[in-house]
Amino acid sequence: MSLSAKEKKRLYDIEYRKKNAERLHKRMVEYTATHKTEKAEYDKKYREKHLVKISVYHATYYAKCREKVIERVHSYYELNTEKVKSRIANYTKLHRKEANARNLACIHIPLASKCETCGSERELERHHPDYNQPLVIQTLCTSCHRRLHENSPLPEHTHGKDGEIE
Numbered sequence: 001m002s003l004s005a006k007e008k009k010r011l012y013d014i015e016y017r018k019k020n021a022e023r024l025h026k027r028m029v030e031y032t033a034t035h036k037t038e039k040a041e042y043d044k045k046y047r048e049k050h051l052v053k054i055s056v057y058h059a060t061y062y063a064k065c066r067e068k069v070i071e072r073v074h075s076y077y078e079l080n081t082e083k084v085k086s087r088i089a090n091y092t093k094l095h096r097k098e099a100n101a102r103n104l105a106c107i108h109i110p111l112a113s114k115c116e117t118c119g120s121e122r123e124l125e126r127h128h129p130d131y132n133q134p135l136v137i138q139t140l141c142t143s144c145h146r147r148l149h150e151n152s153p154l155p156e157h158t159h160g161k162d163g164e165i166e
Ligand SMILES: [Zn+2]
Pocket: 115, 116, 117, 118, 119, 120, 140, 141, 142, 143, 144, 145
């Protein structure tokens, strides 16, 4: 039985990657170090395009190599304890600020009767331009709100539901 050219190429590639794993890895690391922005951009696009594939891959990998994953997380934590701790603290602080602002606004600031952008009176939500000013909100409809975040996405901005939003 002869292999198709495509199959041959595939096997060759696998073999090549196996043989040159270290060299390829090194090249990748070098590339990443010198092309940080390009790499980040590429990764982001890749993740967006292959969202399902990636999450299936991760789930499968985790199911198969659970011990290994846990061990790696632990050793990362041991080596980077301070970094991890401060990252968690930052995350909590940020989201606590968000949650507080959302609660305060919800209690004290009623929604306007229509969307400040398009005038729609349906599906209105609160938008916080700045979480440091919890009582300053804008009333926006769902679609204007979404559009606003698409145009100027705030990385730490999360979306809630039913007018309880940011
Ligand atoms: Zn609107």
